[in-house]
Amino acid sequence: MSEKIKYDIVVCGAGIAGIASAIAAARLGKRVALIEKQCLIGGLATSGLIYVYLPLCDGRGKQLIGGIADEMIRRCTEYGPFDIPEKFGGPAGGNPGLKGDRFRCCFSPAGFTLTLDKMLVEAGVDLWLDSVITNVTMEQRIIKSVKVFNSSGNLEVFADQFVDASGGGYLAAMAGCKTIVTANRLTPWVMEMAEDSSVYHFTESLHIRSAWNCDASPDGLDDARYGTVYEDCTNGKAVTDFVREAWSLVRQSYVGRDPKKNYPVHLPAMPQLRKIAYIETEFVLHDDDHSKEFPDSIGEIVYWRYDGNIWQTPYRSLLPKAVDNLLAAGRCMGAENVAMEVYRVIPAAAMTGEAAGTAAALSINENCQPRELDYNILNKNLHTRA
Numbered sequence: 395m396s397e398k399i400k401y402d403i404v405v406c407g408a409g410i411a412g413i414a415s416a417i418a419a420a421r422l423g424k425r426v427a428l429i430e431k432q433c434l435i436g437g438l439a440t441s442g443l444i445y446v447y448l449p450l451c452d453g454r455g456k457q458l459i460g461g462i463a464d465e466m467i468r469r470c471t472e473y474g475p476f477d478i479p480e481k482f483g484g485p486a487g488g489n490p491g492l493k494g495d496r497f498r499c500c501f502s503p504a505g506f507t508l509t510l511d512k513m514l515v516e517a518g519v520d521l522w523l524d525s526v527i528t529n530v531t532m533e534q535r536i537i538k539s540v541k542v543f544n545s546s547g548n549l550e551v552f553a554d555q556f557v558d559a560s561g562g563g564y565l566a567a568m569a570g571c572k573t574i575v576t577a578n579r580l581t582p583w584v585m586e587m588a589e590d591s592s593v594y595h596f597t598e599s600l601h602i603r604s605a606w607n608c609d610a611s612p613d614g615l616d617d618a619r620y621g622t623v624y625e626d627c628t629n630g631k632a633v634t635d636f637v638r639e640a641w642s643l644v645r646q647s648y649v650g651r652d653p654k655k656n657y658p659v660h661l662p663a664m665p666q667l668r669k670i671a672y673i674e675t676e677f678v679l680h681d682d683d684h685s686k687e688f689p690d691s692i693g694e695i696v697y698w699r700y701d702g703n704i705w706q707t708p709y710r711s712l713l714p715k716a717v718d719n720l721l722a723a724g725r726c727m728g729a730e731n732v733a734m735e736v737y738r739v740i741p742a743a744a745m746t747g748e749a750a751g752t753a754a755a756l757s758i759n760e761n762c763q764p765r766e767l768d769y770n771i772l773n774k775n776l777h778t779r780a
């Protein structure tokens with residue numbers, strides 16, 4: 395009979411949120427399996443060719459977020475070519491890749507991946523690559539195990555606590571939670587070589603360029619300059635259509651260019667979906683929840699579009715309603731519309747990931763479920779505030 399695979403905590407997805415969760419839990423002495431379906435880590439932030447670590451500050455010079463989000467931004471430029479701003483500890487005369495004095499910077503997606511892996515090694519996390527979670531076994535409201543498929547075949551992994559950092563609430567949905575689907579507009583980016591310039595340079599000629607003819611980020615879904623709106627990308631057909639339409643737009647963007655001088659180098663390895671679905675949690679953040687105080691806040695974040703637009707993050711937005719031993723982290727946490735815009739980015743993924751991993755570990759220590767965890771104990775162990 396094969397050996398039973400048992401961890402303290404299983405984290406689904408090695409994006410920024412999953413990595414932060416796994417590191418936080420491992421630092422509290424837990425045995426953590428971080429299970430990732432790709433052979434890359436960092437999720438959308440790296441394999442989706444994202445290259446801007448959005449601000450950890452309030453936009454007015456004060457750093458809001460600390461902990462693992464802070465460690466990540468300080469290390470994301472380790473393999474070049476950018477720097478964090480001098481004002482927040484970067485080298486004098488360095489190049490954050492972006493103007494202004496916010497605590498943000500550009501990074502090389504490949505370089506950041508290498509750094510994230512080092513952070514996992516340092517924390518002692520067991521990383522499972524090329525391994526997809528396909529199902530769960532349940533006992534009432536408790537997840538007992540996850541079914542994992544990889545090149546070893548079908549495996550079953552048991553744990554006491556689970557974190558859904560899958561970006562789309564996939565683990566929560568498998569466990570019977572309600573997930574709420576969100577729409578996306580197609581806005582593909584490509585890493586390319588070109589003699590002339592574009593927005594973000596890794597060298598004089600290697601850079602990432604938007605292939606939708608506009609450098610600005612689309613604010614909503616109603617701007618006709620951008621690509622097709624996809625209402626629901628939680629099924630394989632829609633994801634395939636989304637990705638292939640992106641390739642088509644990239645192809646069109648090369649019409650009339652000189653292929654000897656300007657050519658694609660790398661395409662995103664993940665669909666560039668800003669949002670997929672969020673989990674129905676005990677509290678779902680709404681559009682008017684900025685500038686509010688929550689008694690169970692696990693940290694603050696600024697809406698990256700606007701200076702001074704501060705959001706406190708209730709712990710309840712990480713607690714799925716329908717399952718007891720599961721936490722949500724990153725862009726599938728409970729946040730909708732504008733709130734989701736605030737929380738779907740890298741600093742929020744790192745912050746909520748750290749909180750989820752910490753809560754999972756402390757719940758094991760306290761012999762309780764995350765929703766029963768004493769907030770004071772959680773708060774005392776969080777490093778998410780600067």
Ligand SMILES: Cc1cc2nc3c(=O)[nH]c(=O)nc-3n(C[C@H](O)[C@H](O)[C@H](O)COP(=O)(O)OP(=O)(O)OC[C@H]3O[C@@H](n4cnc5c(N)ncnc54)[C@H](O)[C@@H]3O)c2cc1C
Pocket residue numbers: 406407408409410411412429430431432435436437438439442444445446447448525526527528559560561562564565581665666667668669723724725726738739740741743
């Ligand atoms: C076009 C675009 C531009 C963006 N620009 C910026 C920007 O400039 N700055 C910024 O900060 N953010 C930006 N973002 C958003 C940001 O990069 C992501 O939302 C954030 O990194 C999400 O992190 P996450 O960890 O929550 O989820 P994800 O990165 O989605 O990670 C989830 C991981 O889970 C894995 N997974 C999913 N299901 C399973 C399963 N069943 N089994 C195993 N593994 C699984 C996935 O493969 C993935 O690695 C942008 C997004 C898009 C689409």
